[in-house]
Amino acid sequence: MTDLKNKILDKIQTGEAKMRPRWHFILKAILAAVGSVVIFAILIYLFSFVVFILHDSGAWFAPAFGSEGIGIFLASLPWTLIFVGIIFVVILETLIRRYSFAYRKPLLYSLSGIVLFVAVMGSAVYQTPLHDNLLLKAEEGRLPLAEELYRGYTTQPIRKAHTGIIKKINDKEFKVEGRIKNGDDDLTIKISPKTKFPAGQDFKEDDRVLIVGNKKDRVIEAVGVLKVKDKRRINSDQDRKADKSEEENLKKIELDLNIDLERQILR
Amino acid sequence: MDLKEQLTDEELASKVQAGDTESFGFLVERYEPKLKRYGTKFISNRAYIEDLVQDIFIKVYTNIQSFNTKMRFSPWIYRIAHNEFVNAIKKRVRTPLSFFDLDEVFPHLTSNETADGEAAESETKRMMDDCLDKLDSKYREPLILYYYEDMDYQEIAEIMHIPISTVGVRINRGKKLLRKIFDDRFKK
Numbered sequence: 001m002t003d004l005k006n007k008i009l010d011k012i013q014t015g016e017a018k019m020r021p022r023w024h025f026i027l028k029a030i031l032a033a034v035g036s037v038v039i040f041a042i043l044i045y046l047f048s049f050v051v052f053i054l055h056d057s058g059a060w061f062a063p064a065f066g067s068e069g070i071g072i073f074l075a076s077l078p079w080t081l082i083f084v085g086i087i088f089v090v091i092l093e094t095l096i097r098r099y100s101f102a103y104r105k106p107l108l109y110s111l112s113g114i115v116l117f118v119a120v121m122g123s124a125v126y127q128t129p130l131h132d133n134l135l136l137k138a139e140e141g142r143l144p145l146a147e148e149l150y151r152g153y154t155t156q157p158i159r160k161a162h163t164g165i166i167k168k169i170n171d172k173e174f175k176v177e178g179r180i181k182n183g184d185d186d187l188t189i190k191i192s193p194k195t196k197f198p199a200g201q202d203f204k205e206d207d208r209v210l211i212v213g214n215k216k217d218r219v220i221e222a223v224g225v226l227k228v229k230d231k232r233r234i235n236s237d238q239d240r241k242a243d244k245s246e247e248e249n250l251k252k253i254e255l256d257l258n259i260d261l262e263r264q265i266l267r
Numbered sequence: 268m269d270l271k272e273q274l275t276d277e278e279l280a281s282k283v284q285a286g287d288t289e290s291f292g293f294l295v296e297r298y299e300p301k302l303k304r305y306g307t308k309f310i311s312n313r314a315y316i317e318d319l320v321q322d323i324f325i326k327v328y329t330n331i332q333s334f335n336t337k338m339r340f341s342p343w344i345y346r347i348a349h350n351e352f353v354n355a356i357k358k359r360v361r362t363p364l365s366f367f368d369l370d371e372v373f374p375h376l377t378s379n380e381t382a383d384g385e386a387a388e389s390e391t392k393r394m395m396d397d398c399l400d401k402l403d404s405k406y407r408e409p410l411i412l413y414y415y416e417d418m419d420y421q422e423i424a425e426i427m428h429i430p431i432s433t434v435g436v437r438i439n440r441g442k443k444l445l446r447k448i449f450d451d452r453f454k455k
Contacts, residue, residue, distance in 0.1 A: 018329065025330075
């Protein structure tokens with residue numbers, strides 16, 4: 001018997017070296033898995049929130065104006081949230097790098113996998129009314145923890161870009177009701193021959209538009225105007241339709257009940 | 268001859284998991300010389316290696332329930348040894364903190380395992396005996412595991428937690444660097 005073997009067996013027999021129970025490792029694996037899922041969920045939420053605020057401010061559509069638009073887009077990115085997201089990606093990568101499916105492949109693959117998965121799931125979450133509902137709650141003061149997050153990011157003006165709903169329209173100007181909450185209630189948009197329309201000039205009242213140009217006393221000399229989708233309004237239209245159909249159903253039930261009641265009275 | 272001596276490492280590990288301490292003694296006997304030899308490639312102080320190998324076996328016993336007996340025992344114990352020796356080196360030499368190595372980030376094309384000829388292999392081993400201490404540890408370890416411990420790329424990847432293609436890249440680069448060090452030292 002070797003010296004080392006004796007020493008080690010002695011340590012085991014005296015209890016100096018103790019075997020950790022199997023549940024310890026199972027629990028550790030479960031905690032790591034739960035941690036990974038939680039971080040994935042946070043990343044998906046962050047991604048969808050960034051897409052949401054970029055759509056809300058209109059900056060998402062700015063690249064349609066070319067290099068100037070790309071500059072506006074980059075300047076309006078929420079860099080703090082992106083930085084937080086990168087930290088979570090690094091934590092997640094470190095967590096999953098312990099497993100053979102991750103370390104057997106180059107890091108680029110697992111990182112790309114994480115980013116792709118988060119982007120796909122985040123885009124799917126963006127399509128749901130989650131952020132619209134949370135923003136609504138935040139505006140009504142019913143979102144204690146995330147109120148500042150929603151109110152802060154959705155009211156931030158973007159440099160040289162403005163969004164609003166067209167209220168009046170003619171050949172030379174638009175009257176736009178701004179959605180930005182810093183006093184831009186009514187804006188006049190001056191159109192000139194130099195104004196760019198990357199998606200054409202098919203505008204009508206109630207359209208939501210993104211305007212690029214400098215604002216002076218509620219007047220914007222438009223460098224470019226672009227019609228953009230308004231998800232909030234689409235959702236509220238859908239809600240209205242749903243409410244209407246529910247109302248009709250209730251009326252029908254009420255009518256049926258009244259008929260039944262009349263029949264019973266007549267009997 | 269004890270019947271346990273005929274059992275595989277995995278069967279012995281399974282017995283240890285079930286509470287048979289004596290079986291652990293057989294594992295210690297089998298791996299003590301291997302781990303000491305492995306340790307000499309990292310650290311020159313023999314007494315220190317002895318202490319580290321003892322710590323490795325204690326860690327193996329403490330964590331044996333996390334070993335999956337359907338897998339091979341050898342890469343698992345070498346992984347523990349790898350961590351112990353690398354940490355020991357880090358304690359002694361202040362190395363800059365590196366989160367990820369670029370070799371592990373990108374996919375590599377030259378990753379296939381190629382068998383050296385007998386002459387080439389013995390030449391590489393001769394160069395390793397003479398110049399291994401001059402080689403960067405990230406190249407040194409896969410070379411040791413490949414040439415001295417007779418492990419394949421996949422087992423080395425399991426021990427070092429790096430992609431299989433990276434193992435191939437490091438072995439090839441390590442051999443080239445070794446050749447350069449060897450030539451600089453003896454042929455000039």
